Each structure stands twice: as structure tokens, then as C-alpha cells.
Amino acid sequence: MASTSTDDQLQRCAILMMSLGEDAAAEVFRHLSAREVQMVGGAMASLSHVTRSDVDKVLEEFRQEADQFMAVTVGSDDYIRSVLTKALGNDRAAGLIEDILEASDNANGIDALNWIDANSVAELISDEHPQIIATILVHLERDRASAVLALLDERLRNDVVLRIATFGGVQPSALHELTDVLNDMLSGQGAKRSKMGGVRAAAELINYMSSADEDAVVANLRDLDPDLAQRIVDEMFVFDNLVDIEPSAIQLILKEIDTATLTIALKGAPEELRDTFMKNMSNRAADMLREDLEAQGPIRMSRVEEAQKTILQVARRLAEAGQFSLSRRGDDEYV
Secondary structure (H helix, E strand, O other), X not given: OOOOOHHHHHHHHHHHHHHHOHHHHHHHHOOOOHHHHHHHHHHHHOXXXXXXXXXXXXXXXXXXXXXXXXHHOOOHHHHHHHHHHHHHOHHHHHHXXXXXXXXXXXXXXXXXXXXXXXXXXXXXXXXXXXXXXXXXXXXXXHHHHHHHHHHOOHHHHHHHHHHHHOOOOOOHHHHHHHHHHHHHHOOOOOOOOXXXXXXXXXXXXXXXXXXXXXXXXXXXXXXXXXXXXXXXXXXXXXXXXXXXXXXHHHHHHHHHOOHHHHHHHOOOOOHHHHHHHHHOOOHHHHHHHHHHHHHOOOOOHHHHHHHHHHHHHHHHHHHHOOOOOOOOOOOOOOO
């Protein structure tokens, strides 16, 4: 496919779908994942001022790309194995090839939960055994899993977090059985094996929770298993840890947040962390931020924590997208 932006690609998909007619478009949608349906449907809804020339261009591009696709799909698994093995060597390529081909062949119901409202997911799984809930949540995106956790009652939530922290994996056959059950519930939406559990998984989920829920979960874990609780806390990346990441990463974060949120988040923050942000801003912007901080009156701690969580979520999203690593002093890498 030609090198284009994601928005351009979605617009082309939307034009193509609108050109197919209702029956053909409906048939195509039946083969898309929940996320793809959401993205393409949104692009279709936002279409405006499409000319006949635009339609003709998209149809011609589709015809050309379809011809190319049909030419390279034969034996594509063998091609992937050969290329990755040559590039990475046998040992490094082996695990990666398995993950890639498994993800493409075993699309199943867990991934669909990432695109369903957290309340609906919580309602769907809340009556399951805590170990089943833990197994499901470690395979979800961290922010979605955290949102679901927050909706469980406190006793169940604490039990599930403990099981996530001690999660050692799941047999493929058991995962397939769980997937089959979810497929029946969700009418066959797709899913894939992804992130597994463990201390870091538990820490990442807790990082996304509200401060009150975070404190409650950690306190409960300390009562149940102090050593495990401390290991989880050690893995958690908190707002003050942003002082440890690279200047280029701070600059990327600054592009994604507004000044008002940053001003609130830095209320009472260590001077070193304030300087970290100001050093990565223009002199004028830094001076304005400094003036805003000095003029700032009392702010509820809940507002400060909410602003800090917002910035942390931006940092994690950028890190997970490969923009930078959230490194901590003394550690090689956190994300």
C-alpha cells in the first residue's frame, strides 16, 4: 500500500465502502474486527464533498493493490519465517514468528473486550472465578483492564490483583477454551494472546486506577503479602519518576498536554521535576509556567492527583507506541 497517513487510509477505506453498496459493504464489515468496524465506520460518518474523481481514484488504487495482494499472499507464512530468520537469527526469530502467526491465526474474543464499554465487561465477567477474571484482564490493554478492575467490588478487586501479581501464564488449551466461551458470548469477536500477568502487569494496572483505589489495593496487598506488595510498588511508575526520563521524552509529553493541566500537576511537586519540564520549554513558556505556579492558590489534592494521572497516561501511551522508554534510575528499562 502506498505510504499515506492513517487518516488518509481511513478516508480511502470509507470511500471504497460507500462505493460498494449496502449488501457488499455489510459483507465486508462482517469480516472486520470490532476496532476496525469502529474506525472505518467513523471515517464513513465524517465523509463530505467526495467527488466522482475521488471515487474513481480510490477504486483504481484498490484494483492495483488487490492485484499485488493476491500475488504475495501465497506462502506468506513461509516468507515471514524466512525474512525474520535471516534478519534476527534462529533463536530471536523463533518466538517472534510464533507470536505473529498465532496472533493472525487465533483471533478470538478477548481482544473484542478492549472495544466494549468497561461497565459491560465488568458485568460480563464479575460472576466468574477470580482466577478467570485475572486471566482475562492480563490479556486486555492496561487502561481497559484497570477501568474494569475499578468497577469490581473491593473484595473481588483485591483478590484479582493478587492473582494477577502471581500469574505465571496459562496453558494454550485453557486459553482456547476461555476464548471459545467469550466467542459465544460476544458473537465471535476477535482476540489474541498478548500481555501476561506478573508483578509488572499488576503494577501497570494499578497505575491506571484512581488514587483512592490505588491506595486501597496496595494497602490490602501489604496486609496479605508485604513482600509482594513492595515488589509491585517498586515497579509502579509515578509522576515524580518523570524526572528520570530523557529530555526528548518530556518534549513529546509537553506536546500532548495543555498548560492548565501541567500547572495543576506541578502543584507541590519537587523543584527538580518542575525544572525538568521548564528546561524543555521555550524561555517564554517556562516563564509563563513559573508565573502561573507562583500565582496559584490552594488546590484540592484530588485535582492535583487527577492532573498527574492524566499526564502519566499520556506518557504511558507514547511509551507503548514506541516513542520513548519510561526509564528509572538504576533500571535498564521500564516500558
